[in-house]
Amino acid sequence: MNTIAEHIADFLKEYPPFDNLTFQELSEISANIRVINLEKHKTLFQINDVLHDCFYVVASGAVTLSVISDAEETLLNKCHAGDVFGLRPFFAKNNYMMTAKAREESIVYGIPIATFRPFVANNPKVLNFLLESFASNTWNPKDKENFRGKLASDNFFYADQKNEMQYFQSLAYNRSPLIVKVTDHAKEVALRMTENLSTSAVICENYLPVGIVTTTDMCSKIATGLFPITNTVDSIMSAPVVTVAENVSLAEAQLLMLKNNVSHLCVTQDGTDKSAVKGVISEHDLIVAQASNPGVLIKEIKRSQNPKELRQIRERLAELIQNSINKNIPLSHINNIASEINSAILKRAVELSILELGSPPARFAWLSIGSQGRKEQLLITDQDSILVFEDVLPDKYRDIRDYFLKLGKKTTLTLEKTGYELCPNGHMGSNMLWCKSLTDWTKQYDSWMNTPGENSNDLSSIFFDLDLVFGEKKIFETLENVIFKNIENNTLFFDFLGNDALRKNAPLTFFKKFVVEEEEPNKDKFDIKTRALMPLIDGARLFALHFNIRGLNNTYLRFKQLAIIDPKNADIYLNCAEAFLILSRFRVNEGLKNDNSGQYINLDELTKLDKEKLKNAFIPMKDLEELIKSNFKLTQFS
Amino acid sequence: MLDWLKNINKDYPDFWKTYLSKFEEKPNRFVVFSTETSGLNPIKDVILSIGSFAIVNNSIHIGDSFEAVLLQYIYLHDNGLSNEFIVESKMRKLSEPDAMQAFVDYIGNAVLIGHHIDFDVEMINASLERLGCGRLKNEALDIDVMYRKLKDINDKQFSLDELSDIFKLPKTYRNTPSEDAYTIALLFLKLKSRLGIK
Numbered sequence: 001m002n003t004i005a006e007h008i009a010d011f012l013k014e015y016p017p018f019d020n021l022t023f024q025e026l027s028e029i030s031a032n033i034r035v036i037n038l039e040k041h042k043t044l045f046q047i048n049d050v051l052h053d054c055f056y057v058v059a060s061g062a063v064t065l066s067v068i069s070d071a072e073e074t075l076l077n078k079c080h081a082g083d084v085f086g087l088r089p090f091f092a093k094n095n096y097m098m099t100a101k102a103r104e105e106s107i108v109y110g111i112p113i114a115t116f117r118p119f120v121a122n123n124p125k126v127l128n129f130l131l132e133s134f135a136s137n138t139w140n141p142k143d144k145e146n147f148r149g150k151l152a153s154d155n156f157f158y159a160d161q162k163n164e165m166q167y168f169q170s171l172a173y174n175r176s177p178l179i180v181k182v183t184d185h186a187k188e189v190a191l192r193m194t195e196n197l198s199t200s201a202v203i204c205e206n207y208l209p210v211g212i213v214t215t216t217d218m219c220s221k222i223a224t225g226l227f228p229i230t231n232t233v234d235s236i237m238s239a240p241v242v243t244v245a246e247n248v249s250l251a252e253a254q255l256l257m258l259k260n261n262v263s264h265l266c267v268t269q270d271g272t273d274k275s276a277v278k279g280v281i282s283e284h285d286l287i288v289a290q291a292s293n294p295g296v297l298i299k300e301i302k303r304s305q306n307p308k309e310l311r312q313i314r315e316r317l318a319e320l321i322q323n324s325i326n327k328n329i330p331l332s333h334i335n336n337i338a339s340e341i342n343s344a345i346l347k348r349a350v351e352l353s354i355l356e357l358g359s360p361p362a363r364f365a366w367l368s369i370g371s372q373g374r375k376e377q378l379l380i381t382d383q384d385s386i387l388v389f390e391d392v393l394p395d396k397y398r399d400i401r402d403y404f405l406k407l408g409k410k411t412t413l414t415l416e417k418t419g420y421e422l423c424p425n426g427h428m429g430s431n432m433l434w435c436k437s438l439t440d441w442t443k444q445y446d447s448w449m450n451t452p453g454e455n456s457n458d459l460s461s462i463f464f465d466l467d468l469v470f471g472e473k474k475i476f477e478t479l480e481n482v483i484f485k486n487i488e489n490n491t492l493f494f495d496f497l498g499n500d501a502l503r504k505n506a507p508l509t510f511f512k513k514f515v516v517e518e519e520e521p522n523k524d525k526f527d528i529k530t531r532a533l534m535p536l537i538d539g540a541r542l543f544a545l546h547f548n549i550r551g552l553n554n555t556y557l558r559f560k561q562l563a564i565i566d567p568k569n570a571d572i573y574l575n576c577a578e579a580f581l582i583l584s585r586f587r588v589n590e591g592l593k594n595d596n597s598g599q600y601i602n603l604d605e606l607t608k609l610d611k612e613k614l615k616n617a618f619i620p621m622k623d624l625e626e627l628i629k630s631n632f633k634l635t636q637f638s
Numbered sequence: 639m640l641d642w643l644k645n646i647n648k649d650y651p652d653f654w655k656t657y658l659s660k661f662e663e664k665p666n667r668f669v670v671f672s673t674e675t676s677g678l679n680p681i682k683d684v685i686l687s688i689g690s691f692a693i694v695n696n697s698i699h700i701g702d703s704f705e706a707v708l709l710q711y712i713y714l715h716d717n718g719l720s721n722e723f724i725v726e727s728k729m730r731k732l733s734e735p736d737a738m739q740a741f742v743d744y745i746g747n748a749v750l751i752g753h754h755i756d757f758d759v760e761m762i763n764a765s766l767e768r769l770g771c772g773r774l775k776n777e778a779l780d781i782d783v784m785y786r787k788l789k790d791i792n793d794k795q796f797s798l799d800e801l802s803d804i805f806k807l808p809k810t811y812r813n814t815p816s817e818d819a820y821t822i823a824l825l826f827l828k829l830k831s832r833l834g835i836k
Contacts, residue, residue, distance in 0.1 A: 003689070003729075003816040005700050035698035037827035060808075107824065110697060 005030040015082035017129040025119055034110040038102035046099040051089040054110040058083050061106025065098050087130055089113050177280040179204050182234045186222055189213055189233050200264045202277055203237050209266050209277050211237030245271030246278055253281055294337045301344045307417035310345055314419050317341050321378055322592050331581045332556050339375035343469055350470040353410035361400050364389035365471035370462035374553045379591040379598055383420040387429035388441050388475050408435050438475055442482050449486040452496035461500055464541055465553050487545055498632040501538035507531040507618050514603055525600035528587050536580045539624045555580050572627055575620035582617045653739045654771040660747040661775055668693040669748040672818035673758045680760045684713045689816030691823050698823045704744040705816050706732045738765050750778040751826045753798045781822055784829045801825055
């Protein structure tokens with residue numbers, strides 16, 4: 001007899017799946033319950049935590065379930081009193097797939113799986129309920145409806161963000177449509193359509209669209225003999241026309257065509273048929289638009305046979321980026337897609353070289369470093385890469401290294417033809433220095449990190465932004481481990497990196513004016529890369545290494561992740577992440593305008609507002625600098 | 639002055655020796671308890687019932703509990719009170735010596751938690767003395783003191799009801815020591831995380 005167990009049983013019996021059990025059974029379960037108090041914002045379990053031996057029922061308060069993807073927290077569900085969550089241990093052996101956090105001060109009951117399992121086995125209704133909830137995906141709004149107030153699912157598939165891109169994609173369409181008068185004869189219109197290779201003609205009265213004639217109309221109404229060919233066009237036209245505004249997105253156009261069951265849309269100035277015609281969108285335009293969607297591009301990269309084809313694809317990517325930026329798609333988003341495509345191109349370039357040279361004599365890994373390694377390459381910039389091959393017998397070493405040097409040369413040449421300039425500092429896999437065996441690389445990193453400053457002539461911090469492009473994952477991981485092992489208690493190295501990060505020149509003068517270049521060819525332009533972006537990139541790298549963040553190379557994501565790991569300074573990190581995006585946008589715009597890397601901003605072309613925006617983006621850099629100074633002793637190299 | 643010397647050779651009941659031996663290890667659990675007494679005088683009054691729960695790893699283990707109604711025939715008889723209520727109740731009924739032995743076994747070396755716990759401990763000690771045992775050796779924490787420490791208040795005491803109000807706990811049942819103990823346990827968990835006690 002346990003008074004409190006009975007009170008808990010009283011509480012549970014109100015909620016599914018417990019309402020299927022008898023009071024006696026519930027008291028038995030309750031006697032084994034553990035009651036946990038969660039302070040506000042306290043995490044009960046998080047992604048990749050080892051499974052607990054119990055699942056949870058909210059007794060009071062509210063618990064939020066979320067996933068972290070791309071370092072952004074996405075809320076899945078909110079559990080209130082009586083809601084069951086954390087069912088994963090029932091059905092799966094691997095670690096938690098979501099994070100449970102108290103939104104307010106909450107009390108939860110932990111019900112041990114071992115206690116509850118017999119009741120599940122004996123009671124099909126309970127089992128069904130649990131299974132159903134586990135299998136359902138809560139991001140699906142319909143399911144959410146079904147399960148509201150009952151259960152929160154644990155099995156979660158994160159919808160691929162890339163699909164969204166397609167919806168925002170803008171549409172290229174015929175901007176000089178064929179316009180005919182109401183009084184024109186059908187034959188005349190047909191002749192003009194053939195002449196213009198157009199599948200439609202818009203019929204206008206006083207410059208306003210009143211109807212549209214398409215090849216389908218010609219076919220079904222004239223060719224069948226329903227209407228004589230001498231009739232005026234208004235007898236066969238489809239009216240009224242379906243009109244849309246300029247700047248319609250792919251998804252919207254698709255939707256309108258389906259909804260109205262038409263094959264052509266008329267674009268007018270304000271989107272109604274009471275304004276001037278601007279163009280016509282045909283089904284074919286939609287198909288063409290889909291061709292430059294990211295998925296198609298990647299498929300094409302995989303099939304391409306030579307640098308020329310790769311170059312074309314890279315150019316289409318630039319177009320895609322330009323379009324997306326005009327459409328105000330978040331830069332972090334565009335970044336994701338561009339980096340996917342970039343790495344597909346790099347990968348294909350290596351593959352092409354292997355196809356030519358024959359299969360490699362040893363396992364190897366082609367790693368991107370620098371901006372490619374950070375996956376921040378929106379514009380075509382120079383290529384940075386290293387090549388690591390596995391350790392081989394000394395007598396074969398020479399031959400094998402020769403092969404990989406050749407491979408490196410071929411690949412970098414292919415990439416150069418694709419449009420990625422060679423690295424001016426020679427940081428490429430084709431360079432003897434950066435094409436080495438795993439042992440040599442391990443030694444290289446050991447000496448860089450343990451005695452920085454001594455032989456630092458060739459040390460560049462970009463070597464710590466690594467990303468695997470092609471080859472053995474194991475080799476890449478080994479190298480990563482070497483880095484993280486050397487970081488432990490290595491104040492000297494952080495000191496070095498910290499100084500390196502702070503050495504970059506300030507973006508503003510004492511009088512809050514932009515510091516501009518003094519010499520040609522970029523006289524009076526602002527160097528946004530070294531003066532504004534690099535400090536942020538270096539800072540993010542420094543802290544990411546300090547907090548042992550693996551697998552996130554992107555500066556934006558690093559800051560986001562840092563805000564989660566180091567909540568004390570979350571504000572600074574988030575501001576930096578924002579600033580980084582703003583600065584990147586400036587750079588990308590400049591780059592697209594001039595078809596270069598966008599390193600130098602022409603200040604004269606900026607509006608006053610933009611200049612202020614740019615200046616404001618420098619503010620978080622100051623905080624970051626202070627944070628670096630207070631976190632690392634920067635004495636030995638300054 | 640040499641009282642403690644006499645005590646060295648004093649022959650304690652077996653359960654008390656076992657209890658003392660448990661203190662060779664460090665405590666790894668908390669026991670929240672609350673008593674219902676006939677009055678406020680530790681010598682004249684007696685314990686009528688005890689309720690308690692264990693807290694391990696920041697969670698209250700409902701199963702790890704101790705509840706008992708003490709059959710105080712002598713006291714009831716002396717004061718001309720009826721024992722009808724006790725006989726009717728479904729709770730576990732024990733005589734005072736049995737209850738004390740079971741309770742001492744239950745708490746072991748745990749850190750005791752209560753509301754104005756010095757009084758509860760004093761009541762237990764008085765009862766133990768009647769059995770020829772020593773005083774409880776457990777460390778004890780008082781949630782009222784904890785709260786006052788948290789808020790830095792020195793001139794005021796808080797009743798259990800007031801504390802429940804402050805922490806917005808529902809006060810629905812709360813008439814038996816078990817329910818009191820449960821409420822105290824929740825308050826303790828909240829105070830514990832706020833004070834940062836490990």
